[in-house]
Structure formats: C-alpha cells, structure tokens
Amino acid sequence: MSGKGGRRTPLVADKRYGSAKPKAAPKPKAAASRRTAARRPRRKASWPVRLIAGAAGFLARGIWGIGWRAGFAVVSVLLLATLFFYAQLQPLGAYVDARTKGSVTLLDREGQVFAWRGETFGGQIDAASVSPYLRNAVVATEDKRFYSHFGISPRGIAGAIRINLAEGRGPLEGNGGSTITQQVAKLLCLGVAYDPAVWKTEGDYEDDCRRGGVWRKIKEVPFALALEAKFSKDEILTLYLNRAYLGAGARGFEAAAQRYFGKSANEVGPAEAAMLAGLLKAPTRYAPTANLKRSQDRAAVVLGLMHDQSYLTDAQYQDALANPARLSKAASARAGGYFADWVMESGPAFLTSDTTEDVIIRTTLDQHLQKSAEDALKQIFTTRLKDGSKAQAAIVVMSADGAVRAMVGGRDSQVSGAFNRATQAKRQTGSTFKPFVYAAALDMGWNLNTIVEDAPLTIHVPGSGDWSPKNYDKGYRGPITLTEALTHSVNTATVRVSEAVGRNAVREVANNFGFEADLAEGPALALGVSETTLLEMTGAYAGILNGGTSVRPYGMVELRLQGEDSALAGQEGGMGERVISDEAARELTYMMYQVIENGTGRRARLDGRQAAGKTGTTQAARDAWFIGFTADYVTGVWMGYDDNTPLTGVTGGGLPAEIWHEVMARVEDGVPPTPLPMANPGDYVMQPDYGVYPDTRPLPQPTQPGRQRPSGTEGFLVDLLGAILRGGN
Known part of the structure; x- marks a missing residue:
C-alpha cells in the first residue's frame, strides 16, 4: 500500500503505551492522602503559638544548661568536701574511746563490782569478734542496708521525710533516716575535737555534736562518704559499737554489757543483745537499771526486727521472747549508791571525780550487809509509817576498826x-x-x-x-x-x-x-x-x-x-x-x-x-x-x-x-x-x-x-x- 503521489508510507509499530508514563498500581488511600497533603503548601502557625513554643524551648535549654552546671558544681563541692574530711581522718585507734574523762569502778570487800562513777569505757571490742547476735541486732535495728549502701541511704532519708511530714513535723525534724555511718559521723562530732576553751563542759560539747538542722545534715554527707572511703564496713561498725552511749554512764557496748549483765559484749546472747541494741533509741529512757520492764519491751521489738530479717530462727526468736534479759546481781541491787558517793568524795578529786584515767577503788563495803540495811529500812517505813510521810532516815554499819x-x-x-x-x-x-x-x-x-x-x-x-x-x-x-x-x-x-x-x-x-x-x-x-x-x-x-x-x-x-x-x-x-x-x-x-x-x-x-x-x-x-x-x-x-x-x-x-x-x-x-x-x-x-x-x-x-x-x-x-x-x- 502506497501513499499519495506514489510514495509509500513508512511502517510504524503499534504503541502499547501513550506518551504519558505507564500508570502505576493503585496506592492505599492513606498513602495517597499523605502524598496529596505533601503536595499542599504547609500552613504557618500563628505568631502566639510560635512565641510560646520558642519560649518553652529556650527555658528548657536554660534549665538544662543551669542544671548540669549546678549538678557538676554540687558534685565537685561534695567531692572536695569528702576529700577534705578524708584527709583529716586519723587511724581507727584514735577514735575508739570517746571520753575526755576517765571512770571509777568500785569493788566491795570481796573484789566484786558494785558501782561505777563517770563514763565507763570497758575496753575496745571489734565488730568482727563481738557476739554475732549483738552485731546483727545493731544492724537490724539501726541500718538494715548498712552493708550495701555507700554511707548514706536516699531511700531511708525519703522514708524519714515522709514519716516526719505525716506526723506534722518538719521534713528534717524527728526521724532523720541516718545510716550507721552517719551516726558515727555524729559521734565523731564531724571531726571537731573537744576544746575546754570553747565548751564549758563535756556535756555542752556533746549537745552541740548532737544538734540537728539542715546545715548539719548537709555536712554529715561528705563526712560519711569520707568514713566509707577511709574505713571498711566492719571498722565503721567497730567505731559505733565502742562510742555509742548506752545509759547509766556506759560508753560503748562492752561497758554496757559489763554494767548491766556482768559479762563481755562478746558473750551476750540474743535477748541481751536485743536489750543493748534497744538502748540506742533512747539510752536514759530504756536503761534497764531505770525501768527493766520498759527495757524488756523495747528488746522484744528488736528481736522482732532480727527475726524478720532472718538473723534469728523461729526457735531462737521464741526462746528469747520467753526468756528476756535480766540484770546482773550487782546491777539489779544497785546497792551502795550513798556509800560510793562518800568514797568518791573522800579520795583525791584528780583520781575520782575529775580523773582522766580509768580508776579502780577497792572498798570496805559488804553487799550482804548493805542489802540488809536497805531492806530493813524499807520494811519499817512500809509497815510503820503513814502513807505520804516525808520522814527520812539514815543508817551506817561499821566494824570496830572504823571500816x-x-x-x-x-x-x-x-x-x-x-x-x-x-x-x-x-x-x-x-x-x-x-x-x-x-x-x-x-x-x-x-x-x-x-x-x-x-x-x-x-x-x-x-x-x-x-x-x-x-x-x-x-x-x-x-x-x-x-x-x-x-x-x-x-x-x-x-x-x-x-x-x-x-x-x-x-x-x-x-x-x-x-x-x-x-x-x-x-x-x-x-x-x-x-x-x-x-x-x-x-x-x-x-x-x-x-x-x-x-x-x-x-x-x-x-x-x-x-x-x-x-x-x-x-x-x-x-x-x-x-x-x-x-x-x-x-x-x-x-x-x-x-x-x-x-x-x-x-x-x-x-x-x-x-x-x-x-x-x-x-x-x-x-x-x-x-x-x-x-x-x-x-x-x-x-x-x-x-x-x-x-x-x-x-x-x-x-x-x-x-x-x-x-x-x-x-x-x-x-x-x-x-x-x-x-x-x-x-x-x-x-x-x-x-x-x-x-x-x-x-x-x-x-x-x-x-x-x-x-x-x-x-x-x-x-x-x-x-x-x-x-x-x-
């Protein structure tokens, strides 16, 4: 077939597709919608919104900038304070005996202890060798996370603040959430030594050491961290066991065990250990020589804590509850108080009331005769005097030579x-x-x-x-x-x-x-x-x-x-x-x-x-x-x-x-x-x-x-x- 004018028309293959690109398979509606929206021009936010968003972003960046800088400064100060206290800390032995004065132990005519005067130390004990019941009782009562924290317990502090607020006190009034390490920091008075020129009496010094407040709490933290860095956990606990005051003039658990039970702190059983640990809450109030029943009730609470924390088996717990700790014969009698005071007054003051050494005085007292005199007076006054009588009496018994x-x-x-x-x-x-x-x-x-x-x-x-x-x-x-x-x-x-x-x-x-x-x-x-x-x-x-x-x-x-x-x-x-x-x-x-x-x-x-x-x-x-x-x-x-x-x-x-x-x-x-x-x-x-x-x-x-x-x-x-x-x- 030819075209017009005798010319042949060129052969062209049929086109399967038009000049436009081939149509793609239909896309999902959501995707199509996004494409459509993308092709639409974006609408600009109103200027108030843009202003607020900008301000928020600026504030966030400012807070972050200030926050990390402040945090860095706090950590740096804390580190420097910790290093400062660390450098001041002395070897362990320098802190074991907390007293600035000595004590007087009085023995009767048989050589048995019947009275103490001043603060008795009793000798150093070690956390590693002390009765395990006593070590566990102290930890269970005072700081159950002692062996896991690094000197302070944020959880404990938070819990203490919650309790204080719930009871209507200030956040740092009452419970302090202090760890044993922080309590040792207090006992060491944050490294401040007793100076007679600053404090009139040792009591004033110790009151100042126990003083609370926010600034005091803040200082405790780096000192506690320094203690943790300087000493092992057992060494810190050793300081606590030797320095804590436990009532009746007993400084440290060894002195308290001797005074209340007539035995070493290395030998106390569960009931005695619980009673000693219970004194830490309020030594004067819970001292067994002041009120034995109250002290036993407090010990029962400590035994419960020891049992809950698996320091005591069921059998040990029940046995300790059934057989509470009791005072030794000498501590129970508390005989010869007037006699002891008289002997103290008759001796030289620098070796008695003002002694800086631990003194032993052997005396003429006969505890049997002393008890006889006390019981006789009590019987006559109970049976022969009217109720409410304020009459007084005194008795002296002596040998023919004046003893x-x-x-x-x-x-x-x-x-x-x-x-x-x-x-x-x-x-x-x-x-x-x-x-x-x-x-x-x-x-x-x-x-x-x-x-x-x-x-x-x-x-x-x-x-x-x-x-x-x-x-x-x-x-x-x-x-x-x-x-x-x-x-x-x-x-x-x-x-x-x-x-x-x-x-x-x-x-x-x-x-x-x-x-x-x-x-x-x-x-x-x-x-x-x-x-x-x-x-x-x-x-x-x-x-x-x-x-x-x-x-x-x-x-x-x-x-x-x-x-x-x-x-x-x-x-x-x-x-x-x-x-x-x-x-x-x-x-x-x-x-x-x-x-x-x-x-x-x-x-x-x-x-x-x-x-x-x-x-x-x-x-x-x-x-x-x-x-x-x-x-x-x-x-x-x-x-x-x-x-x-x-x-x-x-x-x-x-x-x-x-x-x-x-x-x-x-x-x-x-x-x-x-x-x-x-x-x-x-x-x-x-x-x-x-x-x-x-x-x-x-x-x-x-x-x-x-x-x-x-x-x-x-x-x-x-x-x-x-x-x-x-x-x-």
Whole structure:
C-alpha cells in the first residue's frame, strides 16, 4: 500500500503505551492522602503559638544548661568536701574511746563490782569478734542496708521525710533516716575535737555534736562518704559499737554489757543483745537499771526486727521472747549508791571525780550487809509509817576498826549524787551523847556502881540565867548508880556527872573519839545539844566497842589505775589513839548493855545475842537516834525530817530502835553469837558518898581491875546499902 503521489508510507509499530508514563498500581488511600497533603503548601502557625513554643524551648535549654552546671558544681563541692574530711581522718585507734574523762569502778570487800562513777569505757571490742547476735541486732535495728549502701541511704532519708511530714513535723525534724555511718559521723562530732576553751563542759560539747538542722545534715554527707572511703564496713561498725552511749554512764557496748549483765559484749546472747541494741533509741529512757520492764519491751521489738530479717530462727526468736534479759546481781541491787558517793568524795578529786584515767577503788563495803540495811529500812517505813510521810532516815554499819560496811543515806537507796543524810546532815545528837559523859567519869576512876543523885537541879549560866534540866518522864529516882542513870537516860544525873568531872574533860573525850565539830560550852553539853553526823557518831561508838581506841571511819582500801598492779593511794582511816582505858570501855559497854536489856532501848533487843546501845531524842523530837553494837558490828540509825519538822510520836527508843533491830537481825543472821567485851558489875563496890554533885569531896578512886565484889558480911552490907539507895528496886 502506497501513499499519495506514489510514495509509500513508512511502517510504524503499534504503541502499547501513550506518551504519558505507564500508570502505576493503585496506592492505599492513606498513602495517597499523605502524598496529596505533601503536595499542599504547609500552613504557618500563628505568631502566639510560635512565641510560646520558642519560649518553652529556650527555658528548657536554660534549665538544662543551669542544671548540669549546678549538678557538676554540687558534685565537685561534695567531692572536695569528702576529700577534705578524708584527709583529716586519723587511724581507727584514735577514735575508739570517746571520753575526755576517765571512770571509777568500785569493788566491795570481796573484789566484786558494785558501782561505777563517770563514763565507763570497758575496753575496745571489734565488730568482727563481738557476739554475732549483738552485731546483727545493731544492724537490724539501726541500718538494715548498712552493708550495701555507700554511707548514706536516699531511700531511708525519703522514708524519714515522709514519716516526719505525716506526723506534722518538719521534713528534717524527728526521724532523720541516718545510716550507721552517719551516726558515727555524729559521734565523731564531724571531726571537731573537744576544746575546754570553747565548751564549758563535756556535756555542752556533746549537745552541740548532737544538734540537728539542715546545715548539719548537709555536712554529715561528705563526712560519711569520707568514713566509707577511709574505713571498711566492719571498722565503721567497730567505731559505733565502742562510742555509742548506752545509759547509766556506759560508753560503748562492752561497758554496757559489763554494767548491766556482768559479762563481755562478746558473750551476750540474743535477748541481751536485743536489750543493748534497744538502748540506742533512747539510752536514759530504756536503761534497764531505770525501768527493766520498759527495757524488756523495747528488746522484744528488736528481736522482732532480727527475726524478720532472718538473723534469728523461729526457735531462737521464741526462746528469747520467753526468756528476756535480766540484770546482773550487782546491777539489779544497785546497792551502795550513798556509800560510793562518800568514797568518791573522800579520795583525791584528780583520781575520782575529775580523773582522766580509768580508776579502780577497792572498798570496805559488804553487799550482804548493805542489802540488809536497805531492806530493813524499807520494811519499817512500809509497815510503820503513814502513807505520804516525808520522814527520812539514815543508817551506817561499821566494824570496830572504823571500816564502813554499809551506808544508807535516805529512804531512796538506789541513787547517785543525792543528799547523804549519813555523812552530810549535821544534827543534834540528844541522849546518844551521854555515853561520852560517863566515859570521861569512868576514865577518871568512877565505876559503873558509883552513886549519883537524880533530883531537881538548877545551874546558873552566866549571860543566860538559871537553867534547870528536866527528865523525860518528869520524875526523879533519888540516888542511883551510873548504870541506872544511863539505862534510863536520866538527864539530871548526867548533868551532875558532867559538871563533876568538868565539861572540858567531856569535850576532850568526845573530840578524841571523833567529834570534829565544836561542842557546846554550857551545861547542856551533857544532853547532846551539839551537832554532828551519823557517821561520826557511829565511829565514836566503835571506839567504845574496840576497848577505848578512837577510829576514823573509812571506806577506801586501795586506789589504782586500771591495768596497774601498784596502788596510788591506800587506806585513810582506821584505829588511832587510845581515848579511855580498856577497863572504862568495858564498864561503859555493860552500862549500854543494860540500856537494851532493861532501859530505853528494849525494842532493839536481839534474841540470843548480846547488844549494847543508846537512844537519843532531841528537843521537840526533831531528831531520833539509836546507836548500838554487838561484838561484831556497830550500827547507827538516825530519823527525822530534812526541814527539821518535829517527829510525831517518835523517840529514839521507838522506830530508830526498831530499824536498828531489823538491820542487826539480818546482819547477824547465821553468825555465831559472841559475848560483848564488858565488865561484870559484881566486881565493883558501890560508892554512895561520891559523885553527888555539888558535893566537894574528892572523886572516887578507880577500882583496881579484877577486884572481886566483897563477900560475907561486907558484901551483904554493900548490897543492902545499894538497895536502900535505889529505893528497893
């Protein structure tokens, strides 16, 4: 086939596709929609939106910039502070003993501890070797994550803040969420040493160390981190175990274990460990010596924590709950508080109250006698006094050589630092002074059968006028022996004897027996108007028991530094010079024996045992006394009010004599009876012509020791004459 004009048209293949590109397969609607939207021109946001977005972005970039810079600065400061504290930390041994003063441990006559004074350390213990129960109890109670944290516990701090806010306190008031490491930082006072020039007392220093506040908390953090870097976990725990205060003057767990349980902290069991760990919360409140039940309840909480944290098996937990920790015998008794204070005062201050060393003092105290005295006083006051009575009493028990075996300075016996009525209260002695009047006469040659007049008496006292003593019973017996005069505490007869021998002689005998105070000048001297302490009076009576030799009461036998064998101080006291003859002392003992057997002191009589003593009641019954002795011990009892209020219905022959009886019945229980060293009245002739004041005839000559009573007709006449003079009694 040809085209027009004879030309052939060129052959062209059929086109399968048009000039446009081949159509693609249909796309999903969403994809198509995105393509369509992409082809649409983007609408610009409004200027307010763009402004807010820009500001937010700028703020975010600013906060981030400030934040990372501030964080870097805080970390840098924290690191520098940690390095600063780290460089200041000393070796472990420098921090173990926290005290700036030493302690005093007091031992009884058997060498057993009965009291402590000052803060006791007890010796270093180590966390690795201490009882595992104690180590676990402390960790379970104070910081259960101790072995996993790095010195501070953010979780603990957050929990403490939550608790404080829930209880209405400030975020850092109350619970602090402190780790054991942070508590050690406090115990070390953040590295600040005690300086007497800055703090008046050690207590002020420690109060400052315990002071809270935000700044204090902030400083704790780098110091705790420095501790963690310097010491191992066991070393940090060792510091805690040795420095923590645990009540009753015990610094560290070793001292506390010794004080409360009488054993080392390395030996305590679960119940004891729980009680010790429980003290960390509030040492004074939970101290078992203050309230054992409260301390046991707190220990039960600690046992629960130990059990919950798998430190105790079910069996161990139940056994510890069923058998709570109990105090040792010495800690439970808390005996001899007044005695311990007296011994501390009697020693040199630089080795007692102000000591910087640990001191051991061996004393004369007998804990059995001390407990006997305390129990006797408690029984009489419980059964014989009205409820609410504020009457007080004091007791001293000593040996004939002046060694004090027991001392009670008031009704509350479990004390420390309290007013001691046995050593500090000076009171009028009343008729307990009379034996020294008769001691002067006997030493001059009078004897126990010498006759003296009991009749009205008036003495003119220059500057005061006439003075007429009266007898307690308002009556008069006529001529009586010295023995009868003392037995019935006859005032007029005693004054006559005093005036006959001379007041100066009476004062000299009394002073030589141990009265340190100035004695009265007037004739009332004989009736005990002078003042002295119960300790001095009891010591003077000890001189009568030992045969007429003065004694100086003492309690300290030896003082030495802990760990040393040689003593720095020894006994200061004991027997001194002879005051009256042995014969005079034996006669006086017999006369005082009659006081208990037949006179004013009958309530003090002991079954099956000889005893001698004397009652005393001062003017208006402001003071009531009974002082007496067996062959073994001398015991003095005083009773009265601290404000000098007169006693109601109480005389020396009443409650004081009953207290004395109760004390001695306990003291002598199980001790074989020993006769008193006293004279036999039958060996002495009555001398009715002498000793009757104001007769001016010579004083009677001393009877020769060992002279027997006349026999036959002479003896009969002597007895008859004596009966006539005594009125037939």
